[in-house]
Amino acid sequence: MHYLANPARFQRIMTAIRPWAGGIALVCLIAGFGWGLLFSPPDYQQSETVRIMYLHVPSAWMGMFIYAGMAVASAVALIWRHPVAELAAKASAPAGAAFTLVCLITGALWGQPMWGTWWVWDARLTSMLILFFIYLGYMALWEAFDDPSRAGRAAAILALVGAVNLPIIKFSVDWWNTLHQPASVLTMEGPKIHPDILWPLLLVAVGFKAYYIWLLALRVRAEILERQARMLRFAAASDGQPG
Amino acid sequence: MSAFWAIVQRDLRINLGAQGAALTTILFFVLAISLFPLGVGPEPQLLARISAGVIWVAALLAAQLSLDRLFQADHEDGTLDLLARAPLPLTLTIAAKLLAHWLGTGLPLALIAPLLAIMLQMDSAALPALLLALLLGTPSLSLIGGIGAALTLGARRGAVLVPLLTLPLLIPVLIFGVGAVEAAATGLSASPHLLLLGAFLALALVLSPFAAAAAVKLALE
Numbered sequence: 001m002h003y004l005a006n007p008a009r010f011q012r013i014m015t016a017i018r019p020w021a022g023g024i025a026l027v028c029l030i031a032g033f034g035w036g037l038l039f040s041p042p043d044y045q046q047s048e049t050v051r052i053m054y055l056h057v058p059s060a061w062m063g064m065f066i067y068a069g070m071a072v073a074s075a076v077a078l079i080w081r082h083p084v085a086e087l088a089a090k091a092s093a094p095a096g097a098a099f100t101l102v103c104l105i106t107g108a109l110w111g112q113p114m115w116g117t118w119w120v121w122d123a124r125l126t127s128m129l130i131l132f133f134i135y136l137g138y139m140a141l142w143e144a145f146d147d148p149s150r151a152g153r154a155a156a157i158l159a160l161v162g163a164v165n166l167p168i169i170k171f172s173v174d175w176w177n178t179l180h181q182p183a184s185v186l187t188m189e190g191p192k193i194h195p196d197i198l199w200p201l202l203l204v205a206v207g208f209k210a211y212y213i214w215l216l217a218l219r220v221r222a223e224i225l226e227r228q229a230r231m232l233r234f235a236a237a238s239d240g241q242p243g
Numbered sequence: 244m245s246a247f248w249a250i251v252q253r254d255l256r257i258n259l260g261a262q263g264a265a266l267t268t269i270l271f272f273v274l275a276i277s278l279f280p281l282g283v284g285p286e287p288q289l290l291a292r293i294s295a296g297v298i299w300v301a302a303l304l305a306a307q308l309s310l311d312r313l314f315q316a317d318h319e320d321g322t323l324d325l326l327a328r329a330p331l332p333l334t335l336t337i338a339a340k341l342l343a344h345w346l347g348t349g350l351p352l353a354l355i356a357p358l359l360a361i362m363l364q365m366d367s368a369a370l371p372a373l374l375l376a377l378l379l380g381t382p383s384l385s386l387i388g389g390i391g392a393a394l395t396l397g398a399r400r401g402a403v404l405v406p407l408l409t410l411p412l413l414i415p416v417l418i419f420g421v422g423a424v425e426a427a428a429t430g431l432s433a434s435p436h437l438l439l440l441g442a443f444l445a446l447a448l449v450l451s452p453f454a455a456a457a458a459v460k461l462a463l464e
Contacts, residue, residue, distance in 0.1 A: 134411050136407070137407045144400060150462075154394045158390075168443065172419065176422075
């Protein structure tokens with residue numbers, strides 16, 4: 001934990017990981033999308049429309065996974081005043097929001113031919129929409145302060161409050177209304193879908209995870225450099241002052 | 244404990260006084276609700292169908308109005324610094340301020356809501372459920388809202404930011420609050436919804452003063 005708290009050491013590790021993460025992402029995404037979009041069988045009910053799922057489902061997983069990662073990073077940042085964890089949480093939010101948005105848009109594109117409507121106020125759609133709003137609120141809070149250390153800790157508290165509340169929101173929305181199909185991959189009896197569909201799905205999911213790590217490495221590096229630039233600007237400004 | 248009640252009294256006095264937001268909040272609540280019949284039409288069946296949702300959404304929005312001033316005024320004139328140095332733990336100070344906020348806004352909203360519900364043609368069997376649900380739900384609005392208000396203390400555009408942060412977190416209150424009223428209107432028992440509202444309140448009561456106090460401490464550093 002503390003080993004990673006040194007931004008320079010963290011940067012070295014992330015620079016070493018980055019090409020690997022990028023490579024794995026590229027290979028998995030090409031293989032997964034190629035298999036899923038070109039070679040997997042069409043569904044007997046949904047025909048070709050089912051292929052939207054190869055983008056939709058992994059995006060939904062990532063939307064939730066990144067929030068969980070953000071909440072853990074925020075807890076680490078608050079408890080140990082871990083500077084890099086704070087930046088990792090900040091760098092994760094736009095990625096999480098983007099995946100959530102992709103999930104919502106692809107869901108709407110699939111819903112139009114299948115359910116006959118772009119949007120229904122179903123439990124899963126609604127809870128993804130709320131997750132998207134929570135990401136936006138988190139990013140807005142980061143932008144609302146001039147002092148980055150104040151912004152970082154306020155945002156970390158918000159991420160943790162959201163993490164406590166998200167399961168409650170999820171269950172309350174589930175009881176409220178449900179139309180979306182129930183989970184079919186992570187069930188107690190094992191996956192309920194055919195391997196020809198499951199494998200490309202998992203490949204895309206792994207590809208997205210690797211892409212996220214690649215993106216995180218890049219964004220955290222940018223954040224660290226930006227903070228250094230800020231410090232240098234302050235130092236230059238105070239050197240210019242007499243006394 | 245006398246310090247706790249002194250803070251409640253002081254905040255309540257400010258809240259109900261000429262500069263306070265209590266009266267404005269209630270006026271907003273009444274006005275927002277009376278816009279709906281003008282917007283959707285005066286048919287009694289339609290109004291009865293949407294009355295629970297309209298009242299709850301209006302209550303959620305009205306509670307947001309006064310939130311940005313909850314700590315801001317005390318922060319600007321330095322009162323908050325003194326309160327933070329007082330022997331009373333900051334968590335309790337915050338809890339006292341949140342209680343005063345609820346007494347000044349949430350409680351009057353809940354008490355006036357049955358009257359507005361009658362104007363919206365709500366089934367009279369549902370009125371006790373509405374009152375109980377609002378009495379259990381509005382404290383959660385103040386508690387969760389207090390976290391948002393504390394987090395945005397000293398932020399740019401704090402007033403716009405608070406609803407953006409807190410409204411998504413308050414969705415369970417809306418769902419169970421409306422659920423209680425609709426269950427009572429259709430002759431079912433409202434108690435499951437009321438119990439869930441109570442559970443949410445219990446959780447918020449335990450967690451929110453700590454989170455808000457941590458956020459206020461940040462602002463005072």
